[in-house]
Amino acid sequence: MRRSLVNDPDDLVVEALEGLALAHPTLVRYDAEHGFVARATPARDKVGLVSGGGSGHEPLHAGFVGHGMLDVAVPGAVFASPTALQLYDATRAADAGRGVLHIVKNYTGDVINFTVARELADEDDDIATEVVLVDDDLATEADDDDPDAPGRRGTAAVVAVEKICGAAAEEGADLGTLAELGRRVAGRARSMAFAIEAGTHPGDSRPAFDLEADEVELGVGIHGERGRSRVPFGPADELVARLVDPLLEALRPARGSGVIAIVNGLGSTYPLELRAAARAVHRGVTGRGVGVDRFLVGSYVTSLDMHGVSVTLLPSDDELLRLWDAPVRTPALTW
């Protein structure tokens, strides 16, 4: 039996956004009328960065609003895209005269609603916009070349895109440069996840899917959907290898090169587990002669209380590392 700490599940997202703003009044404000979270003090003379998507993935995206990352984050209902109007209002709020970059995880609803918002912003307000589509989830790489296939899902690589583009925007990069940079990051990064327990919708009493004691769901997404396959439960190091090996296989980083690695808890993975998983990822990567140049370990892109881990690898270079290291000051990421 699973229970959530909620009042009316329909109010949860809004109450949580109010709570976030109360906890970080110097960093963010929640605009209840328009349904977005913006910096407490709007930035000037830079390209605005907007991201958004369904709720249930916290701290994504509202936790990344602040200096060095997003200007505005737009939350939908749990696992549902924000609406086109929310995104349009957010785009207007984020524009400081130098245009707005949309960072969009690849899900049909998100893609359509962001596209509509850009069209409205262009036609009605003459705001220049660009989009970076984040599609890093290796588990959903199409096996054939079905032109109708929705393509890889967007998952934790979105944090790297937001961080790196956020730093470049702060430095004054223009819209076109940011879009190119974001696409470079998104194009390189790949992720993969497994779950040993599914997440539970607030108010439900059962997880989204059941697993037997000897099963692990490999290639899970972040919306309660099933993964690509089931593999036997086993020691953490073995399970982590099932993520790291295919990622290295897909990316084929050269020996002597380096990556930015993100080891991400999916919701209820606790720090002892996550840190031990980080160790396993580090050994897996360095064991192939590839350096872990930067290492982000924590629960950043979650699926309610899903119990599991995702690993993201992003081959690095000097520019990416410099932007990664640039100062950031948001509710969920500060350095």
Added chain:
Amino acid sequence: MRRSLVNDPDDLVVEALEGLALAHPTLVRYDAEHGFVARATPARDKVGLVSGGGSGHEPLHAGFVGHGMLDVAVPGAVFASPTALQLYDATRAADAGRGVLHIVKNYTGDVINFTVARELADEDDDIATEVVLVDDDLATEADDDDPDAPGRRGTAAVVAVEKICGAAAEEGADLGTLAELGRRVAGRARSMAFAIEAGTHPGDSRPAFDLEADEVELGVGIHGERGRSRVPFGPADELVARLVDPLLEALRPARGSGVIAIVNGLGSTYPLELRAAARAVHRGVTGRGVGVDRFLVGSYVTSLDMHGVSVTLLPSDDELLRLWDAPVRTPALTW
């Protein structure tokens, strides 16, 4: 059925410490030989701050090692005190010639082992030490005056003690001043927690205790022990009120005064829940005419994957707020 992401449960703590150090190489290092976590770059010419206790409460304490907080953190096995020798070695490592402050949560094993370590450090190394005992858990306040009662348990207020003493130490405060300051914080702060699901020992398949669907454990500690009473399950706002009301009752802050509030997830509480709980706490406190001067919301003092929330209230004053706001740079807390 519960499962953990582990290799051999006996190796979990050490593997996690290695993972922590790999994730934050610029902030901390793990000294495997002596069993502690220290700053990557030792501080000079300041009083050393050492804390520690059983593992399973991450990010406490190792996540708070760094500029503006601890110098050394000493982890025991899961829910078990570190040993006297570990604490002694840590005390020697933390000493930069101006003495060492021990910040100790009130549990018999921790108290004895820290005391032994101070005695060894004094007798064998002539290191001046002081101790701040943190005993904030209102749920364990003795009803009678049994002289043998172990007193209130130490829980999340330890984060405030470490943050505030850490800032003062960085400013150059001497050992006696720090001890007094820490005791003032510990003496004022009170906490209380509830759980809607107990934590599960790594490797176990069942939580430490069972709860019926209509029950909540009120007054839980962080070691899998039962709480003080069971109350009916209900909306989050009602459950949160069962923490806030007795805390305000005990502290009786004057109308117009303010508090530093910590809303803390106990392990698997996910951000939507925690933020909504933060909103409820904020309303509960401000509804009594008391301001929330500072607000820390996150999972900082956990009990493996326990599902629940603790609330800590610390009546504030200008000095405490100044020290709270001072810069801090640790794996789990940075501003």
Added chain:
Amino acid sequence: MNARDTALDPGFGERWTRAMITAFVAEADRLGELDRLAGDGDFGRNLTSAFGRVSQEVAAADPTTYAAWLTCVSRGFLGTGGTSGPLFGMFFRELARCADGDEPTVAELGQGLAAGLATVQRYGKAEVGHKTMVDALAPAVDALTSSGGSLRDAAEAADEGARSTAEIIARRGRASYVGEASRGVLDPGAVAMAMVLALAADAAG
């Protein structure tokens, strides 16, 4: 001057909008049930929420022209989730923009519907036969433009197109995930689109 180039009776935009509010709130459950049978079941709630917003927009904007009324409908949908929200929202946006004067002519409506179809297809990439709102909208556009028919003809073509969706399996939207199970079930978006056209014909008188 051809009847197609005469503006529709004053108040057409208002009559059409009000009729849609009434009809869709009444039919939301039935349409939601179709989405439950072969989709993800949220279409009814999406419609209720869209027209709730339409009513709010009307109250706030106090529209007087056709364009202003239809803009309220567009914004209602654009403030709603699902796939149908942005698709209907941009569809009605094209319709709102089709009139030069206070009320559109039938020819302008035809151009608006054609632009709306193009927009829906640009976003949704659905062709006729993919079991979507396009299956109702495309024949209606055809009836009104290429075939030079009346609004009533267009509504009838849309109705026929919507009925045809029962026999096919979905290739777009959530219903495409259920494959064969969608056969035998009408596509709720197509049925809704047919209703939109029937209500337009009614409102035109």
Added chain:
Amino acid sequence: MNARDTALDPGFGERWTRAMITAFVAEADRLGELDRLAGDGDFGRNLTSAFGRVSQEVAAADPTTYAAWLTCVSRGFLGTGGTSGPLFGMFFRELARCADGDEPTVAELGQGLAAGLATVQRYGKAEVGHKTMVDALAPAVDALTSSGGSLRDAAEAADEGARSTAEIIARRGRASYVGEASRGVLDPGAVAMAMVLALAADAAG
């Protein structure tokens, strides 16, 4: 010169330490079982781990004097968890410090035991009758100091004290949480303390 003021035979510290390593590793399970019956069950593991560390310390320090041998025992316990770790650790630390020369005299051992008792009580706040190691240690100190007895007398007093713990309920340590359930069970810490004294008497010859 009184026999009490003659240093014990050379090698006493080494014989005693080695005997403790052997005996406690052999008896760990039995003592752990007592802690399982009325405590939290970890005393056996704590002992195994403590004497594992003692062996490591011996290997690393290569002790030659009594003080050095007993310091290894002390450090073994101080590097071990539980309540017994620091209590035994500080107890043996006092014993390590009691000798002026290479080996202690019986009188010095008596003073060491008395200091050890004081330390254990300072940390643990247990009195005789609280069902702890104090119930074995206090009578041994008494036999050796106030009563002027031999090491063997002290060991016998400790043994008797340990036996007496069966009849009482615990007032200190984890066993105090189980209340009446601890009655009838020997206190493992007291039994261990009695073993320590018996092995000392054996080693003294």
